[in-house]
Amino acid sequence: MTIDFHAPANRYSYAGREVQSDWVAVVRPLVDPVAKRVADIGCGGGLYSAAWADLGAAHVTGVDFSAEMVRTATEKNSGRANIVFRQGDALATGLPAESVDIVFERALIHHLADYDACFREAARLLVDGGRAIVQDRTPEDVALPGSPEHIRGYFFECFPRLLDTERARRPTSQVVEQALGRSGFGALQKVTVWETRKRYDDFLGFATDLRGRVGRSILHALTDAELNELARFIGQRLPANAPVVEKDRWTIWSGTKT
Numbered sequence: 001m002t003i004d005f006h007a008p009a010n011r012y013s014y015a016g017r018e019v020q021s022d023w024v025a026v027v028r029p030l031v032d033p034v035a036k037r038v039a040d041i042g043c044g045g046g047l048y049s050a051a052w053a054d055l056g057a058a059h060v061t062g063v064d065f066s067a068e069m070v071r072t073a074t075e076k077n078s079g080r081a082n083i084v085f086r087q088g089d090a091l092a093t094g095l096p097a098e099s100v101d102i103v104f105e106r107a108l109i110h111h112l113a114d115y116d117a118c119f120r121e122a123a124r125l126l127v128d129g130g131r132a133i134v135q136d137r138t139p140e141d142v143a144l145p146g147s148p149e150h151i152r153g154y155f156f157e158c159f160p161r162l163l164d165t166e167r168a169r170r171p172t173s174q175v176v177e178q179a180l181g182r183s184g185f186g187a188l189q190k191v192t193v194w195e196t197r198k199r200y201d202d203f204l205g206f207a208t209d210l211r212g213r214v215g216r217s218i219l220h221a222l223t224d225a226e227l228n229e230l231a232r233f234i235g236q237r238l239p240a241n242a243p244v245v246e247k248d249r250w251t252i253w254s255g256t257k258t
């Protein structure tokens with residue numbers, strides 16, 4: 001089973017946490033968003049749409065093909081006049097051409113079959129000289145071993161078949177770079193980031209989030225019984241009664257529309 005982004009039950013899956021300073025520290029040197037227009041494509045609950053506005057963007061448009069995600073993002077960002085959300089497909093957003101300075105796509109492309117079409121749409125939206133920022137996990141990011149510093153690695157130790165699923169859907173860096181190049185982007189840069197996903201007071205808080213499959217689409221490939229087994233497996237490997245800091249390694253590609 002894969003996640004159904006359109007299901008009302010999943011509408012808060014990408015809304016229940018805060019963007020952390022380690023993400024800001026890596027993204028900020030890549031592009032100056034102050035007074036810029038940003039499109040956040042595949043915006044989910046709009047966490048990063050808000051983060052771009054917090055960084056000084058003049059206007060942010062979040063786009064998602066799921067009406068439920070758009071509803072959640074709108075609800076979570078109500079009262080912020082410079083952030084709007086629209087339903088649209090990443091391959092044909094419906095936004096005007098050359099209407100933004102930055103296109104941001106986080107955790108989107110591994111859900112798509114056609115990266116070129118996605119990046120061509122990003123190029124269409126951008127003004128000349130605009131920047132695309134694409135964040136996802138490569139097969140190498142995903143396959144890092146489990147440890148208290150990389151809890152997600154335990155998912156694959158416990159259920160190796162999940163790693164096959166990840167390897168099949170995660171983009172290699174070469175594939176992303178080539179697709180960006182073919183779609184009209186130059187001056188490509190690649191950085192990696194250990195992004196804090198969430199902090200929990202203790203293991204119980206983490207396990208509750210895990211059992212809810214919150215924000216981790218790969219967990220939709222496990223049954224409820226398997227999810228309980230995974231929680232037990234991880235619980236045996238983390239210190240009891242101590243705060244849990246969940247970090248994942250990501251790759252961020254950026255390119256300038258030429």
Ligand SMILES: C[S@@+](CC[C@H](N)C(=O)[O-])C[C@H]1O[C@@H](n2cnc3c(N)ncnc32)[C@H](O)[C@@H]1O
Pocket residue numbers: 005014041042043044045046047048063064065066069088089090091105106107108111112217
């Ligand atoms: C893993 S979530 C990431 C959400 C958000 N970018 C974040 O990082 O918190 C992927 C999002 O992409 C959206 N999505 C998937 N395929 C899409 C498509 N073809 N067009 C637009 N949005 C899409 C999903 O609905 C979901 O909200």
